[in-house]
Amino acid sequence: MDGRDTSEILVTAYSRRYHAAALKLRVTEGGLADYPADRGGVTKYGISLRFLKAEGAIDLDADGFADFDLDFDGDIDGADVRLLRWGDAVYLYHRCFWQRLDADSFAEPIGEMLFDQAVNGGIAAARKLLQRAINACLRKAPMARTRPAFLKVDGAIGEVTLAALLWVLGYPALGMPALIAAFREVAADRYRAIAAADPSQKRFLKGWLNRAEALGR
Known part of the structure; x- marks a missing residue:
């Protein structure tokens, strides 16, 4: 030795x-x-x-x-x-x-936004935020002939959600900027709902909203 x-x-x-x-x-x-x-x-x-x-x-x-x-x-x-x-x-x-x-499978900064919100509120909540953000983007393209149907917000990220995500990212009037903005807004809405439902959580709201605004940056 x-x-x-x-x-x-x-x-x-x-x-x-x-x-x-x-x-x-x-x-x-x-x-x-x-x-x-x-x-x-x-x-x-x-x-x-x-x-x-x-x-x-x-x-x-x-x-x-x-x-x-x-x-x-x-x-x-x-x-x-x-x-x-x-x-x-x-x-x-x-x-x-x-x-x-499976954050690496999503384009930047989608995986990072999901990660941040999962740590803060759980994986199911983060996935639902992505679905809500996609739906918000779809509402901004009402005349698009190829627009997919609105997603069921159930936290299940499968083929339907991923196809809708790809459509949003590929649609010229939307793309990643629109998705990021929508994700920030639905995250902020979730925080506001938590504070409204439980007044003891209002002390955290300002910090939470700052966190939502920083998503994707």
Whole structure:
């Protein structure tokens, strides 16, 4: 033996596109936040306690502890959120949002907008926003002979939604600029609806609207 460490090293590589999206999200989400009105509980880098309990119970290293029971006390709680490192958040963002959305399959910045809104409101909500944005664009082309039918807003991104998306992107009077603008608006509408339904969430509305306005930039 020559004294060198021969233990296995596992490296997780991310695309430049994902890395850029994650860094932007870090600026948006910030660090540790613990607001009583936040329904997700204590949050760090956008990873809430509610989310960590649901997704952090994996045991990929088979050591008998949940991988995100970071203090090894047998449960996942606020202390574990506080112990999160940025690398942990990047892993969770990628595994639970970027990959599940298949964000790389969408043109920029559609994948990034979906990613941002999925982290903030869940994958189903993000997909519904895309469908609403497509429908908003379709309404702006009432005379187009080839215009597809309006989408059912169900969060299922299949052939029908993708075909409508391609039509919007390819229609000269619409294209990517119209889709981005529509996505921002439907995201803002969603935030306004949340605040209207639950007055305790109004304190977050200004920041949410700024977040919506930054989508696709």
